[in-house]
Amino acid sequence: xxxxxxxxxxxxxxxxxxxxxxxxxxxxxxxxxxxxxxxxxxxxxxxxxxxxxxxxxxxxxxxxxxxxxxxxxxxxxxxxxxxxxxxxxxxxxxxxxxxxxxxxxxxxxxxxxxxxxxxxxxxxxxxxxxxxxxxxxxxxxxxxxxxxxxxxxxxxxxxxxxxxxxxxxxxxxxxxxxxxxxx
Ligand code: NI
Numbered sequence: 001x002x003x004x005x006x007x008x009x010x011x012x013x014x015x016x017x018x019x020x021x022x023x024x025x026x027x028x029x030x031x032x033x034x035x036x037x038x039x040x041x042x043x044x045x046x047x048x049x050x051x052x053x054x055x056x057x058x059x060x061x062x063x064x065x066x067x068x069x070x071x072x073x074x075x076x077x078x079x080x081x082x083x084x085x086x087x088x089x090x091x092x093x094x095x096x097x098x099x100x101x102x103x104x105x106x107x108x109x110x111x112x113x114x115x116x117x118x119x120x121x122x123x124x125x126x127x128x129x130x131x132x133x134x135x136x137x138x139x140x141x142x143x144x145x146x147x148x149x150x151x152x153x154x155x156x157x158x159x160x161x162x163x164x165x166x167x168x169x170x171x172x173x174x175x176x177x178x179x180x181x182x183x
Pocket of ligand 1: 099100
């Protein structure tokens with residue numbers, strides 16, 4: 001187990017397409033998930049994807065407990081998704097402020113599907129299927145984008161709705177209670 005370096009926007013390794021995992025429950029896969037968990041916790045993140053620690057595999061982790069930083073965000077149990085597949089439910093999209101551990105200190109207003117279904121494998125190869133909405137749906141879409149080499153600034157509809165967290169707070173554009181986690 002180890003806290004790994006999180007790559008930052010500009011590193012070409014963040015832009016690679018991640019490969020599917022083909023063997024489950026292996027020591028190597030367990031070690032990767034342990035490192036993702038430790039790194040996410042050390043950085044107080046809401047989620048982390050393997051490409052962010054320079055591992056080009058389709059593995060993400062996310063989860064939030066009650067946290068004073070995100071008082072309006074409902075808790076999400078820690079979840080590991082391997083080879084995830086997202087299907088939107090309906091056509092509604094919502095804008096929400098997002099951050100990313102690979103884009104530290106910045107937030108942007110990003111549209112995402114309001115409701116999604118996702119299907120993935122767990123660490124042992126079992127199937128996880130859930131229909132979710134709101135912040136949970138947002139976090140999963142953000143993390144799975146990392147597996148395609150996509151970062152949230154790519155998704156901005158208005159490039160002016162993007163800036164440093166401190167400045168957005170000071171100017172009142174980003175309310176203090178907004179669950180704008182980095183992930
Ligand atoms: Ni991210």
